[in-house]
Amino acid sequence: MASSETEAQVQAHYGSPQLYEVIFNALQAAGKDMNALTPRDLAPVDQFHSGGWRSTLALAQMAGISAQDEVLDVGGGIGGPARYIAAELGCKADVLDLSAEFCEAGEQLTALLNMSDKVRFKNGSALEIPYPDAHFDVVVTQHSTMNIPHKETLYSEIARVLKPGGRLAMHEFMAGATPDGMIFPVPWARSAEISDLRVPEHILDYLHSIGLKDIVWHDVTSDTLASFKNQMSEIAGAGPLGLQIVIPDIQLMIKNLFANLQAGRVRVILAVLKRE
Numbered sequence: 529m530a531s532s533e534t535e536a537q538v539q540a541h542y543g544s545p546q547l548y549e550v551i552f553n554a555l556q557a558a559g560k561d562m563n564a565l566t567p568r569d570l571a572p573v574d575q576f577h578s579g580g581w582r583s584t585l586a587l588a589q590m591a592g593i594s595a596q597d598e599v600l601d602v603g604g605g606i607g608g609p610a611r612y613i614a615a616e617l618g619c620k621a622d623v624l625d626l627s628a629e630f631c632e633a634g635e636q637l638t639a640l641l642n643m644s645d646k647v648r649f650k651n652g653s654a655l656e657i658p659y660p661d662a663h664f665d666v667v668v669t670q671h672s673t674m675n676i677p678h679k680e681t682l683y684s685e686i687a688r689v690l691k692p693g694g695r696l697a698m699h700e701f702m703a704g705a706t707p708d709g710m711i712f713p714v715p716w717a718r719s720a721e722i723s724d725l726r727v728p729e730h731i732l733d734y735l736h737s738i739g740l741k742d743i744v745w746h747d748v749t750s751d752t753l754a755s756f757k758n759q760m761s762e763i764a765g766a767g768p769l770g771l772q773i774v775i776p777d778i779q780l781m782i783k784n785l786f787a788n789l790q791a792g793r794v795r796v797i798l799a800v801l802k803r804e
């Protein structure tokens with residue numbers, strides 16, 4: 529349930545009715561064997577971030593996720609990254625997302641892949657994570673924090689649910705050196721009202737102040753620009769499967785994001801931090 533006006537607007541931005549049916553029909557139209565679907569089959573439509581399944585796997589491996597780990601994907605969307613990580617690395621993963629429609633579609637897709645014992649969903653806010661203290665070995669955020677104005681609450685909540693020694697693995701858009709003049713729409717917002725990016729140095733300072741130590745902290749803006757070039761041509765040639773079935777104007781959004789990245793308005797950070 530929305531706890532603020534911003535969260536209600538964010539839910540409206542991501543919401544999409546009949547999402548499961550739309551994806552199911554597209555998988556059928558693409559000729560997939562509906563009785564033997566894998567997370568890779570769904571990857572063209574369930575990975576809402578730059579680099580797709582490759583970025584998900586690279587981030588999980590960077591965080592050293594193993595089969596014994598309990599993982600939480602904050603802002604995990606319809607669960608593509610969680611299913612991918614669970615299938616590849618054998619862990620269990622919980623998905624927390626603000627969009628009820630994403631959680632509902634995510635649960636149905638997870639059942640379709642016979643993975644409901646591995647991946648579970650909770651509809652709720654990252655600003656009030658509905659899990660006890662010190663519960664998870666790894667928390668992942670992938671392109672999930674750009675709508676959230678209260679970054680201090682967000683990261684304090686993440687630190688709270690991490691076990692001591694647990695890791696935060698993040699792949700996030702942050703503010704660039706010249707943030708003014710953002711071109712909209714971008715994938716996370718149609719206007720500035722629900723977009724909130726901070727400069728990486730502020731985020732890192734805050735993470736240090738709450739006892740998270742960086743193991744990896746890379747600016748991957750130039751890699752992201754290269755991956756968007758591939759993603760644009762993949763979307764254009766995707767046939768019935770592709771992010772455009774979930775977000776019809778995704779091509780324009782990526783084009784604008786590309787321009788924002790090139791102009792130094794946005795940067796991309798890939799990081800792993802450890803809770804002391």
Ligand SMILES: C[S@@+](CC[C@H](N)C(=O)[O-])C[C@H]1O[C@@H](n2cnc3c(N)ncnc32)[C@H](O)[C@@H]1O
Pocket residue numbers: 535538542574575576577602603604605606607608609624625626627630652653654655669670671672673675676715716
């Ligand atoms: C661009 S999508 C990324 C989804 C997923 N991480 C992925 O890579 O496929 C951003 C997601 O963040 C979620 N989100 C935004 N604000 C949130 C909040 N305050 N709490 C939980 N989820 C949130 C949105 O509902 C959306 O599913």
